Amino acid sequence: MTVYTATVTSPVNIATLKYWGKRDTKLNLPTNSSISVTLSQNDLRTLTSAACSEEYESNRLFLNRKLESMETPRLIEVLKDLKKLREKVENSEGNEHLPKLSQLNLLIVSENNFPTAAGLASSAAGLSALVKAISKLYELPDSLSEISKIARKGSGSACRSLFGGYVAWEMGELSNGEDSKAVEIAPLEHWPNIKALILVVSAHKKDVSSTSGMQLTVKTSDLFNYRINNIVPQRFEEMKKSILEKDFNKFAELTMKDSNSFHSTCLDSYPPIFYLNDYSRRIIRLVHLINEKSVKENGKIIVAYTFDAGPNAVLYYEEENEKTILNVFYKILSEVTGWDAQKFDFKNQEYSKGQLILSDEEIDYSIKDGISRVILTQVGPGPQDSEESLIDVASGKPKFSS
Ligand SMILES: Nc1ncnc2c1ncn2[C@@H]1O[C@H](COP(=O)(O)OP(=O)(O)OP(=O)(O)O)[C@@H](O)[C@H]1O
Ligand SMILES: C[C@@](O)(CCOP(=O)(O)OP(=O)(O)O)CC(=O)O
Known part of the structure; x- marks a missing residue:
């Protein structure tokens, strides 16, 4: 049996200027351009193997060892497009010898090393891995x-x-979506010292999916039109500039404002959508308190929060301010899992010497009741080739099944 396989890993990205709203739901064409930071695959990644063989009787996808349907409208479109591009390769001159992979069924085996559908951007890592592997x-x-x-x-x-590093998704104008694509703003190497602390507020499946949430917002929110027409276009340019100039002050301010603007349109939807919970709001308050202190001391904003369609917080900061920021969060969350001694030498931190940016009275210790896990990570590269195949080439089956 001949089995052709390929394996890749792909990262999560967390938007700093949010995509929220579609002008075409079938093609996933957005109502505004967006910007994101790609996160390191050492911490959060999808590993996907793709295979094709004449022996496969249907297309199959195993996600975290469970068989999932590949007959969803989105996956049908994705496969159709990829097969079309493969056919083009097979039909071009000089390529007559290539195997006709476009005519074979596919087996996809994928694993996320973090909770799926919990507001940690699993669909971004998962779908990009699937497309890249094929x-x-x-x-x-x-x-x-x-x-x-x-x-x-x-x-x-x-x-x-x-893409790795700092990425824009240009919304495009064409109705067929041919100009709605991702482009690199700057590679990881341009601004490698951006770190992220993820506070997992809830690892449960969320109530309102992004897909249906944004449709409700487009249909019912009055604020939404103001956001896409009067706020985002200028913010998109300003944020790109702040990344190119490595201007953390500006980048952080725009990131926080955009998270708040997106969640305002959720609240302005009818009926309202609540993604943030009380712990999310306490984190927002704490971040502003840290920044207020820091601005007083040296004029600098040192940490930014952003929230996707769920209560989890992603905090961005520069490595040089890591101690100051983690000292506060470690003090609150030392009992929560995820503090990796290799990344954060918490035993030697300055808080033990009393050098906290916030006084004990200013710290909201109740935050710890709502946080189940922390993830310490940083900006990272785009998808990578991997030798760690999840499919056994000899049998053509997922490795976990043999
Ligand atoms: N590794 C994967 N391979 C293929 N599809 C995946 C993979 N991981 C996730 N998905 C798809 O993405 C869906 C989860 O997307 P959803 O938008 O609900 O959650 P999320 O991406 O974790 O959260 P958010 O996008 O709000 O941050 C899964 O149900 C599955 O269909
Ligand atoms: C809040 C967001 O995370 C929304 C992400 O929405 P999805 O990309 O998950 O939605 P679909 O296109 O319907 O699959 C903001 C962002 O990532 O830009």
């Missing part, structure tokens, strides 16, 4: 931006995970 299997010559248009059809935010 592109590798098909040996497609197309650019990452081209491939990002296919990932976009799988899940909008997935298009941004094809």
Whole structure:
């Protein structure tokens, strides 16, 4: 039995300028451009193997060892596009010898090393990994931006995970979506010292999916039109500039404002959508308190929060301020899992010497009741090739099944 396989890993990305709203639900065309930071795959990643063989009787997808349907409208579109590009390769001159992979069924085996559908951008990592693994299997010559248009059809935010570092998704104008693609603003190496502390407020499946939440907002929120027409276009340019200039003050301010603006349109939807909970709000207050102190001391904002369609907080900061920020959060959350001694030398931190940016009275210790886990991570690269296949080439089956 001949089995062709390819394996990749792909990252999560967390938007600093949020995608919220579609102008075309079938093609996943957004109502505004967005910006994100790609996070390191050492901490959060999808590992996906793709295979095709004449022996496969249907397309199958195993996600975290469970068989999932591949007959969803989005996956049908994604596969159709990828097969079309493979056919083009097979039909081009000089390639007559290539196997006709476009005519074979696929087996996809994928694993996320973090909770799926819990507001940790699993769809972005998952769909970008799926598209990248099949592109590798098909040996497609197309650019990452081209491939990002296919990932976009799988899940909008997935298009941004094809690049590392700092990424824009340009909304485009065309009705066929051919200009709605991800592009790199700056690579990881440009601003490598951006770190992220993720506070997992809830790892449960969320109540209102992004897909249906944004549809309700588009239909019912009055604020929404103001956001996409009067706020985002200018913010998009300003945020790109702040990244290119490594201006953390500006980047942080715009990131926090945009998270708040997006959640305002959720609240302005009818009926309202609540993604933030009371712990999220306490974290917001604490971040502003830290920044107020820091601005008083040296004029600098040192940490930014952002929240996706759920209560989890992602805090961005520069490595040089890590001690100051983690000292506060470690003091509150030392009993929560996720503090990695290799990344954060908490035993030697300055708080033990009494050098906290906040006094004990200013710290809201109740935050610890709502946090189940912390993840310490940082900006990272785009999808990577991997040798760690989840499919056994000899049998053509998922490795976990043998
Ligand atoms: N590794 C994967 N391979 C293929 N599909 C995946 C993978 N991981 C997640 N998905 C798809 O993404 C869906 C989860 O997306 P959803 O938007 O509900 O949650 P999320 O991405 O974790 O949260 P958010 O996008 O709000 O941050 C899963 O039900 C599955 O269909
Ligand atoms: C709040 C967000 O995380 C929304 C992400 O929405 P999805 O990309 O999950 O939605 P679909 O395109 O319907 O799959 C903001 C963002 O990532 O930009």
